[in-house]
Amino acid sequence: MTQPRYTQIVQSLPATVPFVGPETQIRARGEPFKARIGANESVFGPSPRAIEAMRDAASEVWMYGDAESYDLKQELSARHGVTPAHIVVGSGIDGLLGSLVRLVVEPGDTVVTSDGAYPTFNYHVAGFGGVLHKVPYVEDREDPATLFAKAAEVGAKLVYLANPDNPMGSWHRGEEIVAALDKLPDGALLVLDEAYVECAPEGTAAPVDVDDPRVIRMRTFSKVYGMAGARIGYALAAPELISSFNKVRDHFGVNRIAQAGALAALRDTAYLDEVRGKIAASRERLAAIARENGLEPLPSATNFVAIDCGRDGAFAKAVLDGLIARSIFVRMPFAAPQNRCIRVSCGTEADMAAFAAAFPGALDDARTDQPE
Amino acid sequence: MTQPRYTQIVQSLPATVPFVGPETQIRARGEPFKARIGANESVFGPSPRAIEAMRDAASEVWMYGDAESYDLKQELSARHGVTPAHIVVGSGIDGLLGSLVRLVVEPGDTVVTSDGAYPTFNYHVAGFGGVLHKVPYVEDREDPATLFAKAAEVGAKLVYLANPDNPMGSWHRGEEIVAALDKLPDGALLVLDEAYVECAPEGTAAPVDVDDPRVIRMRTFSKVYGMAGARIGYALAAPELISSFNKVRDHFGVNRIAQAGALAALRDTAYLDEVRGKIAASRERLAAIARENGLEPLPSATNFVAIDCGRDGAFAKAVLDGLIARSIFVRMPFAAPQNRCIRVSCGTEADMAAFAAAFPGALDDARTDQPE
Numbered sequence: 001m002t003q004p005r006y007t008q009i010v011q012s013l014p015a016t017v018p019f020v021g022p023e024t025q026i027r028a029r030g031e032p033f034k035a036r037i038g039a040n041e042s043v044f045g046p047s048p049r050a051i052e053a054m055r056d057a058a059s060e061v062w063m064y065g066d067a068e069s070y071d072l073k074q075e076l077s078a079r080h081g082v083t084p085a086h087i088v089v090g091s092g093i094d095g096l097l098g099s100l101v102r103l104v105v106e107p108g109d110t111v112v113t114s115d116g117a118y119p120t121f122n123y124h125v126a127g128f129g130g131v132l133h134k135v136p137y138v139e140d141r142e143d144p145a146t147l148f149a150k151a152a153e154v155g156a157k158l159v160y161l162a163n164p165d166n167p168m169g170s171w172h173r174g175e176e177i178v179a180a181l182d183k184l185p186d187g188a189l190l191v192l193d194e195a196y197v198e199c200a201p202e203g204t205a206a207p208v209d210v211d212d213p214r215v216i217r218m219r220t221f222s223k224v225y226g227m228a229g230a231r232i233g234y235a236l237a238a239p240e241l242i243s244s245f246n247k248v249r250d251h252f253g254v255n256r257i258a259q260a261g262a263l264a265a266l267r268d269t270a271y272l273d274e275v276r277g278k279i280a281a282s283r284e285r286l287a288a289i290a291r292e293n294g295l296e297p298l299p300s301a302t303n304f305v306a307i308d309c310g311r312d313g314a315f316a317k318a319v320l321d322g323l324i325a326r327s328i329f330v331r332m333p334f335a336a337p338q339n340r341c342i343r344v345s346c347g348t349e350a351d352m353a354a355f356a357a358a359f360p361g362a363l364d365d366a367r368t369d370q371p372e
Numbered sequence: 373m374t375q376p377r378y379t380q381i382v383q384s385l386p387a388t389v390p391f392v393g394p395e396t397q398i399r400a401r402g403e404p405f406k407a408r409i410g411a412n413e414s415v416f417g418p419s420p421r422a423i424e425a426m427r428d429a430a431s432e433v434w435m436y437g438d439a440e441s442y443d444l445k446q447e448l449s450a451r452h453g454v455t456p457a458h459i460v461v462g463s464g465i466d467g468l469l470g471s472l473v474r475l476v477v478e479p480g481d482t483v484v485t486s487d488g489a490y491p492t493f494n495y496h497v498a499g500f501g502g503v504l505h506k507v508p509y510v511e512d513r514e515d516p517a518t519l520f521a522k523a524a525e526v527g528a529k530l531v532y533l534a535n536p537d538n539p540m541g542s543w544h545r546g547e548e549i550v551a552a553l554d555k556l557p558d559g560a561l562l563v564l565d566e567a568y569v570e571c572a573p574e575g576t577a578a579p580v581d582v583d584d585p586r587v588i589r590m591r592t593f594s595k596v597y598g599m600a601g602a603r604i605g606y607a608l609a610a611p612e613l614i615s616s617f618n619k620v621r622d623h624f625g626v627n628r629i630a631q632a633g634a635l636a637a638l639r640d641t642a643y644l645d646e647v648r649g650k651i652a653a654s655r656e657r658l659a660a661i662a663r664e665n666g667l668e669p670l671p672s673a674t675n676f677v678a679i680d681c682g683r684d685g686a687f688a689k690a691v692l693d694g695l696i697a698r699s700i701f702v703r704m705p706f707a708a709p710q711n712r713c714i715r716v717s718c719g720t721e722a723d724m725a726a727f728a729a730a731f732p733g734a735l736d737d738a739r740t741d742q743p744e
Contacts, residue, residue, distance in 0.1 A: 010620065016618075039435075067393040253467060258629075
């Protein structure tokens with residue numbers, strides 16, 4: 001009885017996981033975290049109308065979801081001033097990135113991203129046999145000029161750029177990104193991940209011509225809309241690229257309850273404004289806590305703040321471990337020199353108070369363990 | 373500005389959709405169906421406890437779902453007498469089939485299925501460049517001996533067998549399938565799709581040794597559990613094969629609400645029994661309606677009944693069109709000679725009454741249009 005014959009790519013892949021989830025950590029600890037502010041989830045939750053829509057949809061879940069996400073695409077197209085043919089709805093940006101990589105990357109194809117940028121994108125590129133080239137951040141930002149120059153150098157088929165950036169919270173003005181497109185080499189497709197754009201300053205969303213075949217933009221209901229567990233997001237691009245998703249996507253794969261919730265969330269613009277206000281206030285609070293501890297908070301256009309712990313990655317890791325030990329779930333950047341920071345998501349007043357209470361002790365312990 | 377450079381496989385793929393969804397048909401009609409009994413959804417709905425669990429989970433959807441589906445796997449492992457390492461949870465059998473095909477099929481690899489069996493499996497095989505060989509049904513059943521002989525002949529890496537079968541509702545005793553494994557050639561992996569097994573006669577589930585590396589079994593919450601729109605299912609196999617899914621799957625891709633609902637559904641065994649009773653009664657009713665119209669219902673181990681319309685595929689298609697025109701959503705097999713049938717899902721009393729009322733007219737019209 002022989003084993004299954006895996007593909008060459010699969011045989012070469014490690015059994016890695018892009019992230020260890022908070023539930024996994026909670027089981028290892030044996031108790032929940034006091035503050036769950038590590039995965040950039042929105043603790044403020046979805047719109048009450050979205051919750052109501054999802055609750056109402058629960059009894060209808062015996063029906064498959066609409067394979068075309070028609071109603072949601074209608075609403076999105078009105079909002080973005082595009083046609084439904086410019087939109088594909090998928091099971092979150094993770095799912096859409098997987099489909100997109102599959103559409104363009106075959107074994108040996110080159111792809112460019114920033115060192116320390118979203119690891120799930122890298123996971124998909126490796127999973128389809130792509131060869132990933134990484135460029136450094138420039139002043140803690142993913143840098144279009146550096147990315148596009150590398151893409152030209154290696155003949156990349158795909159270039160990843162998040163704006164705003166995760167894990168640093170930094171951003172570019174959208175028009176700067178559009179201006180930089182002149183440097184994107186022919187035949188390279190830019191994936192512009194705008195997961196956090198709804199809580200960024202006015203002008204951060206790139207005013208890309210939706211028919212421009214060089215760019216696909218990704219949006220999600222996981223972050224500011226507070227629906228990470230629902231697995232629903234969308235991409236905006238030229239109709240030809242959008243329709244190519246129909247060749248590979250799981251047509252009935254978007255949860256029916258998620259579709260109902262996303263539609264209601266989108267329509268509740270008052271709640272979105274309210275959440276934006278809460279995020280802005282929590283960013284201020286996180287910055288203040290950093291400063292109270294003698295540390296520098298980085299400016300953020302997202303629902304989290306990177307706090308510069310002032311030394312190297314080993315030190316920041318010790319601080320992070322001290323926070324985890326004190327029941328505060330946070331994360332940190334993977335790559336130097338960004339890994340001098342910890343990354344703390346916005347939270348409720350209680351979350352902020354718990355973080356403020358735990359942070360000095362975590363810093364003290366780290367300084368004791370690692371004297372300068 | 374050049375177009376994205378798609379992979380060779382993607383360039384060769386048609387933009388086909390495995391199924392046109394009922395919502396798409398409803399929009400084309402401009403009104404809902406009187407009876408939605410075409411997609412083998414469970415009109416009886418999920419367990420009230422599952423609905424309650426999903427409603428409760430709606431406000432928690434700001435959190436990502438557990439990437440390990442730990443609680444659900446615990447419950448499933450107890451139920452199946454296996455360890456959690458023998459189980460992978462995914463976004464429905466469709467999603468799991470996609471991951472599985474990706475794990476083993478590279479361009480040019482051969483795969484075997486039955487002509488007229490589940491088209492979404494074929495979609496995945498084509499999507500990864502596999503070469504599909506089809507064998508005929510034998511007496512309206514997918515036939516292990518024929519499938520395995522073809523697999524040996526073409527050196528298949530993957531063989532698909534649904535038990536019970538969709539679209540015919542036929543089945544084999546599980547022990548017959550296990551006995552037939554001796555004929556499965558070395559290096560071929562059998563995908564045993566047991567989507568409908570919960571409403572099949574005792575003994576239909578194949579008593580496969582879960583550590584046998586030759587077989588992976590797939591189960592779903594979409595059918596008898598009444599949660600098609602939730603996108604959640606699981607596979608049972610040897611730990612090595614199960615862990616390989618971690619190389620390619622969307623780790624955070626299973627909806628949090630779906631996980632909560634599936635766990636509650638699994639625990640409500642009384643409701644499962646109730647639904648089984650309703651399915652059995654509805655199958656009887658469908659069979660009686662067929663006979664009242666002078667037609668033969670096929671025996672069924674599923675939540676639908678194939679009704680032999682007594683002539684060829686064109687005639688059955690005319691009957692189907694007549695039913696659709698009368699606001700009854702049903703489907704039919706794709707391949708001859710199974711396409712002499714229409715396929716009608718179990719339904720409520722109201723669904724059955726609507727079908728019974730519409731069927732004679734649809735048959736009359738078809739006979740008028742296509743005189744023998």
